[in-house]
Amino acid sequence: MQHVSPVREPLVTGGKTYHDITEDVCRQVEAKPNVRWAAALAVSLVGLAIFIYSVYRTLWFGIGEWGLNKTVGWAWDITNFVWWVGIGHAGTLISAVLLLFRQKWRSSINRAAEAMTIFAVICAAMFPVLHMGRPWLAYWVLPLPNTFGSLWVNFNSPLLWDVFAISTYFSVSLVFWYIGLIPDFATIRDRATGPIARRAYAILSMNWTGSAKAWSRYETVSLILAGVATPLVLSVHTIVSMDFATSVIPGWHTTIFPPYFVAGAIFSGFAMVLTLMIITRKTFKLEDYITMEHIESMNKVIITTGSIVGVAYTTEFFIAWYSGVEYEAYAFINRATGPYWWAYWSMMTCNVITPQLFWIRKIRRSVTATFIISIFVNIGMWFERFVIIVTSLHRDYLPSSWAMFSPSIIDIGVYVGTIGLFFTLFFLFCKFFPVVNMAEVKAILKSSSEVTHHHSPASGMHGTAKGSNTNTHHSNE
Amino acid sequence: MNKKFVLGIYDDEDVLLTAIENVRAAGTKIYEVFTPYPIHGIDDVLGIKRSRLPIVAFMCGLFGTCFALWMQIYMLGFDWPMIIGGKPHLAIPSFIPVTFELTVLCAAFGMVITFFIVTNLKPTLKVRMLDKRSTDDKFVMAIEVKEGTTDLAALSKLLRSNGAIEVNEKEVVK
Numbered sequence: 001m002q003h004v005s006p007v008r009e010p011l012v013t014g015g016k017t018y019h020d021i022t023e024d025v026c027r028q029v030e031a032k033p034n035v036r037w038a039a040a041l042a043v044s045l046v047g048l049a050i051f052i053y054s055v056y057r058t059l060w061f062g063i064g065e066w067g068l069n070k071t072v073g074w075a076w077d078i079t080n081f082v083w084w085v086g087i088g089h090a091g092t093l094i095s096a097v098l099l100l101f102r103q104k105w106r107s108s109i110n111r112a113a114e115a116m117t118i119f120a121v122i123c124a125a126m127f128p129v130l131h132m133g134r135p136w137l138a139y140w141v142l143p144l145p146n147t148f149g150s151l152w153v154n155f156n157s158p159l160l161w162d163v164f165a166i167s168t169y170f171s172v173s174l175v176f177w178y179i180g181l182i183p184d185f186a187t188i189r190d191r192a193t194g195p196i197a198r199r200a201y202a203i204l205s206m207n208w209t210g211s212a213k214a215w216s217r218y219e220t221v222s223l224i225l226a227g228v229a230t231p232l233v234l235s236v237h238t239i240v241s242m243d244f245a246t247s248v249i250p251g252w253h254t255t256i257f258p259p260y261f262v263a264g265a266i267f268s269g270f271a272m273v274l275t276l277m278i279i280t281r282k283t284f285k286l287e288d289y290i291t292m293e294h295i296e297s298m299n300k301v302i303i304t305t306g307s308i309v310g311v312a313y314t315t316e317f318f319i320a321w322y323s324g325v326e327y328e329a330y331a332f333i334n335r336a337t338g339p340y341w342w343a344y345w346s347m348m349t350c351n352v353i354t355p356q357l358f359w360i361r362k363i364r365r366s367v368t369a370t371f372i373i374s375i376f377v378n379i380g381m382w383f384e385r386f387v388i389i390v391t392s393l394h395r396d397y398l399p400s401s402w403a404m405f406s407p408s409i410i411d412i413g414v415y416v417g418t419i420g421l422f423f424t425l426f427f428l429f430c431k432f433f434p435v436v437n438m439a440e441v442k443a444i445l446k447s448s449s450e451v452t453h454h455h456s457p458a459s460g461m462h463g464t465a466k467g468s469n470t471n472t473h474h475s476n477e
Numbered sequence: 478m479n480k481k482f483v484l485g486i487y488d489d490e491d492v493l494l495t496a497i498e499n500v501r502a503a504g505t506k507i508y509e510v511f512t513p514y515p516i517h518g519i520d521d522v523l524g525i526k527r528s529r530l531p532i533v534a535f536m537c538g539l540f541g542t543c544f545a546l547w548m549q550i551y552m553l554g555f556d557w558p559m560i561i562g563g564k565p566h567l568a569i570p571s572f573i574p575v576t577f578e579l580t581v582l583c584a585a586f587g588m589v590i591t592f593f594i595v596t597n598l599k600p601t602l603k604v605r606m607l608d609k610r611s612t613d614d615k616f617v618m619a620i621e622v623k624e625g626t627t628d629l630a631a632l633s634k635l636l637r638s639n640g641a642i643e644v645n646e647k648e649v650v651k
Contacts, residue, residue, distance in 0.1 A: 189612075
């Protein structure tokens with residue numbers, strides 16, 4: 001029955017059995033926290049403390065604590081918002097788009113990638129909410145009847161579309177992630193020895209028994225959720241890009257923005273997934289599940305989207321000149337050669353040049369090189385948003401209002417703080433939730449593991465080819 | 478009333494699928510099969526009908542579309558019309574993004590809530606697993622025992638001859 005593909009590498013190595021998968025994934029959930037994890041969490045908590053302090057300063061003294069001025073009224077806040085939302089794209093892309101494309105390599109990374117999505121969107125949401133200045137009135141963005149004679153929100157504004165897009169994206173991703181977690185929580189529940197763990201995981205696993213009927217519905221729900229989440233993930237960054245594209249600022253008012261932003265989002269998202277996965281597989285010894293094949297596949301996505309982003313940078317530069325609009329042309333020349341040239345060239349180096357190294361197979365399959373390049377991409381994508389936002393705003397039509405932007409310590413604090421918040425959430429997730437989707441990995445084990453799993457041949461029925469079993473690749477040769 | 482089950486324990490999905498077919502062919506009614514992961518093809522051999530959840534998703538999505546369009550048209554077109562950016566009051570193209578998002582939101586949540594209800598998924602401490610290994614690495618076929626009519630020895634033999642590694646009996650207290 002075991003089919004060894006001559007082309008594809010196995011997705012699960014080390015000759016695992018079903019029980020090994022349970023053991024390997026449940027290990028860090030059940031064991032006492034290890035020192036490395038505790039140290040990492042402690043560092044993240046310092047970041048979280050910085051976040052809380054910076055938010056306190058922002059709310060108590062107001063937005064004046066940030067480095068914004070009359071000309072550059074949007075800077076680090078929106079840069080960080082778009083950066084985090086972009087990172088948040090990979091999770092749903094991996095779990096939804098790759099599910100529709102039947103890419104089995106998604107199975108062992110989708111759980112952590114979706115967790116990353118959810119945490120990244122939480123971090124992203126902090127910035128627009130804090131920028132409101134009075135976040136306790138954040139509900140004003142919703143179309144609720146009010147005392148102004150029911151003056152409604154403006155449905156023509158991309159900023160309002162963003163409210164709907166981000167909140168829908170967050171809640172649908174959360175539900176998708178949770179549905180996948182239910183069977184795995186049940187596995188932990190049935191193994192739990194302590195009274196607290198047993199009760200906690202019993203509640204989380206929602207009475208899941210793993211009956212065939214439940215699995216059948218589970219599969220249907222996953223497929224439909226993937227189907228609706230796929231256009232959703234594309235719509236989110238499209239709408240984020242419209243925040244800029246529908247305005248008349250030179251450098252923003254371009255039709256290329258939606259696809260360019262979506263490609264950039266996938267690019268940065270996969271980079272962050274790689275950063276996290278390389279740390280996770282090392283820390284929790286999951287090298288048999290997150291294999292070289294996984295890393296290489298993700299690197300191929302990086303090189304594809306990185307090249308799309310490169311083409312987009314070139315195209316917008318060319319069109320700025322070709323359009324003959326002097327303001328547009330100036331915005332781009334100013335980006336590359338003006339006072340923010342260093343940001344522009346950091347972006348170009350990190351996003352366009354370094355990912356091209358992945359054309360070399362050796363680099364694509366090197367953990368160290370991948371880790372370093374993924375950090376470069378994360379940095380580059382931050383600079384991309386900074387370049388688009390700040391360089392376009394700081395010199396617009398009226399030279400008398402030209403200004404420079406420099407971040408205040410609180411700007412930096414909020415940004416570094418969200419990284420702390422993100423990693424705090426991620427490390428807590430790693431400890432208490434199964435980081436690899438056990439059920440899905442078990443489902444691909446027979447068709448895609450390295451060695452035939454140990455099974456007593458007593459029945460003699462092993463390999464009775466039943467056409468009904470589509471899970472296993474039947475080899476008729 | 479207590480219910481009594483005979484549990485055939487399997488450790489391979491292909492053996493299980495064949496066993497299900499043979500057990501059903503022998504005229505035995507299978508109460509339920511518990512597996513650690515979704516097995517493709519089990520729906521056919523067990524005779525599980527295609528789920529109607531996609532229809533629920535479609536109807537909920539349709540509701541979302543209608544609700545979103547009605548909301549925006551009513552609010553900006555009739556309740557408090559305003560000229561925004563020189564656009565007409567009923568600027569349908571700029572209502573599309575919110576309409577799309579609400580369609581997806583309603584479809585997803587409507588379907589998932591229905592899934593939870595019909596599958597009896599709810600936070601509870603009283604979980605009744607017939608065999609706890611079925612969330613780990615074993616496949617459990619449960620057959621309900623009817624007092625007086627079920628021949629336990631024959632059933633056990635049937636299950637074992639179809640590859641069961643263990644055959645257990647389990648009583649569930651209501």
